[in-house]
Amino acid sequence: MLHEGRVVPALIVLSHDEQRERLRRDCPEAVPNAAVTGDICFDRLRASLPLRPTYRRALGLRAAQRLIVITSTWGADSLLGVDPDLPRLLAAALPADEFRIALAPHPNIAAFHSEYQFGSYLADAKRAGVLVPENVDAWRACLIAADLTIGDHGSVAFYSCALGIPLLLSTAPTHTVDPASPIAQLLNAAPRLDTAGDPATQIRRTITDHDPNRYAEITARTTSVPDRSAELLRAALYRTMGLDEPTAPAEIDTLPLPPIAFTGADAHVVQVRITDRTATLTRYPAERLRSPDAPPVPNTHLAVETRETYRRWLDFADVLLGPPGADTPTWIAETLARLPGCAVAAAPAPDGDWLVGDRDTQLGVEGPYSAGRLFASIAYCASTQGQPLSDLPGEWVIHCADETFEVSVTLCKPN
Known part of the structure; x- marks a missing residue:
């Protein structure tokens, strides 16, 4: 944030008021440059919720099939960093006609290893029927269509929980996040996936027992200004650049239909x-x-x-x-x-x-x-x-x- 006592960024975009308070705690000099503009990714997910049946249909899911989204952030403490074979093992353990699995990996993983090498790492999981969406909007559509998410300390697991989707944590490295942050609270509250146990039983039980409001107090801090990120972010950017905003309203788009459907294992x-x-x-x-x-x-x-x-x-x-x-x-x-x-x-x-x-x-x-x-x-x-x-x-x-x-x-x- 600071270089030789000077605040470097001209604009610091925050999604919730509580983040400004944490910024005030850690770097008070930067607070005047901060703006709470909401979370445009989360707003797009919220806008797309009515299309859940449409996304499920586009993905080739039957009404009774359960879609499990495995999400991993990047780094040694991430889900794939701790257990890189989990997507394949989970797919192999679950009845193939009852469950479908999609993987939403952080793009930094492929950026670090290369697309080719990361694809090689995932070849066995894909052979087991795991779908790896090729773009960010496709995994977002999968998240809307999901019946349960298995994740770590990344944002996708938090988004999932904020959308009311059941969550199991494969890993919960609380030492990697701010103890005062909402994600730290979620890591301490959400149930863990027991990889030594029967995953089908755990998944069915978690879905059946799910209360979408269980973590509402935590996930309420996803954004202070739900559904307003487009207008607030554009206004902040144009104000920082010293330019007049366009006259047309800034609007949130829904997610496009996923371009690929589940085919399952061969x-x-x-x-x-x-x-x-x-x-x-x-x-x-x-x-x-x-x-x-x-x-x-x-x-x-x-x-x-x-x-x-x-x-x-x-x-x-x-x-x-x-x-x-x-x-x-x-x-x-x-x-x-x-x-x-x-x-x-x-x-x-x-x-x-x-x-x-x-x-x-x-x-x-x-x-x-x-x-x-x-x-x-x-x-x-x-x-x-x-x-x-x-x-x-x-x-x-x-x-x-x-x-x-x-x-x-x-x-x-x-x-």
Whole structure:
């Protein structure tokens, strides 16, 4: 603030009156140059709250799916500084059809390591289905759409809490912030994520038990002038420059729609439970197999999409899922011939229905598109229990997370 006793900045922008009091405590000479203009980032988030259903729809989220935003500031004490593998580990631990995860990293992380190196660090997390928005407005939209935030001492976690979104802290380095600041109070008050425990149970409990006003006294200090930052900041800047303001009003824009939607992982550990003609599936990203501390899930197999480029998953696949295309029966037969460790292959036919087959039998699956790939796992599970694919034709009900599908399965005639 000072150089040789002189205040350096011509204008010091503050978001809340309490910051001016702390400035008066630490550097009273700078107080005349300070202006409380609010928080333009927070005002844009507030303005965008009515668009939460729109952002969730643009992100490809179903109503019952839970979006978890992991946010990390920069430095050794940040979430990624303390636990750089947390996004991957969390994604691998959570049921893939119930939860989606987005990561909002501070731009200084990529600036320090380089975009290429940071992208390399996150490759495993992305393979587990973690979405890493490419621009600041995209993660802001994710924050509006979120059901819970996992964070640290950065501003995004505080914004999340101020918006009424449930919060879990992965790390809370109180020694890095002013003890009198609102963020210090939040670090002392908010619950911690127990990485040694079951994250799904903790997340569900935190969402269910959440009171959006629990930290209202703390987050009230986000801004003294909510929704007025555009006009106050512009006035302060033009006043400092000695220029006349434009006559048009300064306004806050809402956030644009996120340019990318969740696609999820391309390889899953799948658990199937069959009762008569009803099957219940739970899927986890295959990265769970690379997490030694993850509790084992009994009676599972590996289902892999052909767009997955990680060779290990292709080598270990029990079920291979292909893209739409012509001559699906031939594709199934030739693919299984080239992958001796794979038991079942499936892909959509040109008419949209799926074909599911092993080396002896092929089945047609008529029903919702998403159900076809799920039935491939049912076929595999049934075959491991001694039931050949030829016994499976008929009507089936499939439960997966919050969705229920009905499919009709028929036996395909051999070519």
